[in-house]
Amino acid sequence: AQKVTQAQTEISVVEKEDVTLDCVYETRDTTYYLFWYKQPPSGELVFLIRRNSFDEQNEISGRYSWNFQKSTSSFNFTITASQVVDSAVYFCALRDSGNTGKLIFGQGTTLQVKP
Amino acid sequence: NAGVTQTPKFQVLKTGQSMTLQCAQDMNHEYMSWYRQDPGMGLRLIHYSVGAGITDQGEVPNGYNVSRSTTEDFPLRLLSAAPSQTSVYFCASSWEGDGWGMWTGELFFGEGSRLTVL
Numbered sequence: 396a397q398k399v400t401q402a403q404t405e406i407s408v409v410e411k412e413d414v415t416l417d418c419v420y421e422t423r424d425t426t427y428y429l430f431w432y433k434q435p436p437s438g439e440l441v442f443l444i445r446r447n448s449f450d451e452q453n454e455i456s457g458r459y460s461w462n463f464q465k466s467t468s469s470f471n472f473t474i475t476a477s478q479v480v481d482s483a484v485y486f487c488a489l490r491d492s493g494n495t496g497k498l499i500f501g502q503g504t505t506l507q508v509k510p
Numbered sequence: 511n512a513g514v515t516q517t518p519k520f521q522v523l524k525t526g527q528s529m530t531l532q533c534a535q536d537m538n539h540e541y542m543s544w545y546r547q548d549p550g551m552g553l554r555l556i557h558y559s560v561g562a563g564i565t566d567q568g569e570v571p572n573g574y575n576v577s578r579s580t581t582e583d584f585p586l587r588l589l590s591a592a593p594s595q596t597s598v599y600f601c602a603s604s605w606e607g608d609g610w611g612m613w614t615g616e617l618f619f620g621e622g623s624r625l626t627v628l
Contacts, residue, residue, distance in 0.1 A: 430615070
């Protein structure tokens, strides 16, 4: 069965600290896709990144970076020099193996960045 | 370009009442789905559709009904509301690509509908 686990329920940091959000996934598929979404206090879901299973290069976008490791089935998300605006709930998700457009979400990690 | 539009944004129901959450997308996406979000449980799939006239159950379908008569619309019906259905509901759509690239697999979400059942 496919599953996504975000073991960190809540994280609190002080502004300018670096923070890493963990994501561990389970799948038997050899080709799969992983996602991160952000949900700010306003409630909408914002797409951050997609990663293909056959592309293990880490990705950096400004203060955001993602570390994909197939060996440990992890897709961790790091925010460098966190800011108050980064306060949100972050979801990691795995695309369902069927051709249905479904995503399997983790439980979410609530990040609070204090000034 | 409106994207995915959900209505209403807020609704309060009494136990046993029925209602329909509306969802419409203007991106000509084949795939549409409904998720519910509850504290500590992430987003769980209720129902999904891979095209007009085709629907299927997700992880938590009980108490909900859907139909997909057009590509654009995917309403979610609560047949007899229960307090356990108090949640935030998200509709999403996606384009599955044409096999030639430029596919992101991204789900486009509506703004959510907060439902309270008393």
